[in-house]
Amino acid sequence: MQSENSSVNTEAKKIQTSKVPPSEGFREAFLLHLADTTLILTQRNGAWCGHGPILEQDIAITNITLDLIGQSRNFYQYAAKLINESSLAPSPVEKAGDEATEDSLAYLRTEREFKNLLLVEQENGDWAQTIVRQFLFSVYQYFLFEQLQNSKDDQLAAIAAKSLKEVTYHVSWSADWVIRLGDGTDESNERMQKAIAALWPYTGEMFMQADYEQGIISEIHLLKDRWIEKVKTVFEEATLAIPENIFMQSGGKNGVHTEKLGHILAEMQYLQRTNLGAKW
Amino acid sequence: MQNINTDFKTNPINNKASQVPPEERFREAVFSLLEQVPDPEVPVLSILDLGIVRDVKVIDDKVEIIITPTYSGCPAMDAISMDIRFKLIEYGYKNIKITQVLTPVWTTDWMTENGKKKLLEYGIAPPKRSTNNEDEMPKCPQCKSANTKLLSQFGSTACKALYQCNDCKEPFDYFKCH
Numbered sequence: 484m485q486s487e488n489s490s491v492n493t494e495a496k497k498i499q500t501s502k503v504p505p506s507e508g509f510r511e512a513f514l515l516h517l518a519d520t521t522l523i524l525t526q527r528n529g530a531w532c533g534h535g536p537i538l539e540q541d542i543a544i545t546n547i548t549l550d551l552i553g554q555s556r557n558f559y560q561y562a563a564k565l566i567n568e569s570s571l572a573p574s575p576v577e578k579a580g581d582e583a584t585e586d587s588l589a590y591l592r593t594e595r596e597f598k599n600l601l602l603v604e605q606e607n608g609d610w611a612q613t614i615v616r617q618f619l620f621s622v623y624q625y626f627l628f629e630q631l632q633n634s635k636d637d638q639l640a641a642i643a644a645k646s647l648k649e650v651t652y653h654v655s656w657s658a659d660w661v662i663r664l665g666d667g668t669d670e671s672n673e674r675m676q677k678a679i680a681a682l683w684p685y686t687g688e689m690f691m692q693a694d695y696e697q698g699i700i701s702e703i704h705l706l707k708d709r710w711i712e713k714v715k716t717v718f719e720e721a722t723l724a725i726p727e728n729i730f731m732q733s734g735g736k737n738g739v740h741t742e743k744l745g746h747i748l749a750e751m752q753y754l755q756r757t758n759l760g761a762k763w
Numbered sequence: 764m765q766n767i768n769t770d771f772k773t774n775p776i777n778n779k780a781s782q783v784p785p786e787e788r789f790r791e792a793v794f795s796l797l798e799q800v801p802d803p804e805v806p807v808l809s810i811l812d813l814g815i816v817r818d819v820k821v822i823d824d825k826v827e828i829i830i831t832p833t834y835s836g837c838p839a840m841d842a843i844s845m846d847i848r849f850k851l852i853e854y855g856y857k858n859i860k861i862t863q864v865l866t867p868v869w870t871t872d873w874m875t876e877n878g879k880k881k882l883l884e885y886g887i888a889p890p891k892r893s894t895n896n897e898d899e900m901p902k903c904p905q906c907k908s909a910n911t912k913l914l915s916q917f918g919s920t921a922c923k924a925l926y927q928c929n930d931c932k933e934p935f936d937y938f939k940c941h
């Protein structure tokens with residue numbers, strides 16, 4: 484009963500504060516979605532540092548991860564700037580009692596506030612699962628940034644254009660590994676197919692448009708067509724099959740996550756949560 | 764995009780210095796100091812060789828240095844900003860502003876010819892021009908053989924890939940075309 488009341492209250496509050504046109508917060512939300520997605524994959528991939536199957540690939544995955552954290556910082560910094568300039572005051576600003584910064588946005592937002600794709604919060608699993616996750620994501624990122632580099636928003640276009648060059652390498656590296664493992668031994672093929680089955684349900688969400696993506700990604704279907712075409716081509720060469728009739732999970736873009744995100748945030752945010760503003 | 768630092772280096776201050784506007788001389792003096800700031804990851808290159816200094820703006824006693832990162836996650840950017848500041852402070856500059864921009868996107872095409880020469884002597888194969896055929900293999904910096912193979916697209920830093928020479932068998936870093 485009480486929870487019902489409070490939800491009514493928040494609804495009412497939402498309506499009251501919606502004097503700003505609905506599109507007002509869209510750009511900030513979309514930037515946070517991009518920032519959160521790259522940050523969470525950074526946190527996941529980062530766990531491979533020092534544990535890669537061989538030295539060169541340990542270096543490769545950590546270099547990819549370095550690109551991702553760089554992209555993430557660019558998105559957070561820009562989101563923070565827009566948030567500080569706008570009248571929308573999100574919770575991390577209030578909590579930190581200060582202006583929004585890349586750090587407050589990364590460390591002080593809750594699980595429900597994170598807008599990352601479900602795909603990137605999935606476990607590292609074995610090397611096959613990490614490779615499949617990276618490949619499915621990098622191909623998506625490639626076609627997404629290809630669109631965004633033409634955005635009317637100059638700063639978003641600049642970050643996308645910069646990132647696109649890096650993602651081109653990520654796609655080629657992960658595609659090579661998909662082929663090597665898929666078309667490798669019986670065991671490597673089996674592990675790849677298992678990884679694909681585990682991750683495929685989280686790929687549909689990439690092409691389900693969130694409110695805040697409207698007007699920013701105009702051709703989400705085109706994005707899907709290009710993505711599936713590239714994935715198919717590489718999977719064929721890798722002798723891997725695409726699962727059919729799979730129920731697609733969604734929610735990540737709007738803050739509804741699998742339980743795994745809570746664990747990631749607990750570890751990642753612990754220091755800032757317990758020692759607010761800690762620096763070294 | 765004109766490469767300011769190259770223009771400057773090929774046009775050293777001439778004996779008609781008095782005819783050069785004072786701001787221009789101020790800029791040139793700043794550029795000559797920036798030439799002394801090394802890239803922390805490949806110290807054989809100066810930040811001018813690398814092409815990450817996009818502009819120097821001078822207004823009265825204020826100097827603004829505009830830099831762009833090589834890669835989004837380049838961990839050296841903060842160190843480079845600090846090194847620039849220290850170098851300028853050392854020479855008495857006080858009013859210093861360092862601005863990072865993302866566009867136009869950095870490309871290895873902005874690396875100076877002199878920078879590429881220094882890289883090669885250092886044992887790192889320099890980047891090809893990005894318009895060239897990507898399939899062309901980088902030459903071995905040791906024996907100059909073009910018979911080389913890719914070991915890993917990712918090398919010791921984000922900007923390098925790891926190759927090996929099939930003739931002399933030496934592994935070497937290739938500064939990736941970007």
Ligand SMILES: [Zn+2]
Pocket residue numbers: 903904905906907908928929930931932933
């Ligand atoms: Zn050789």
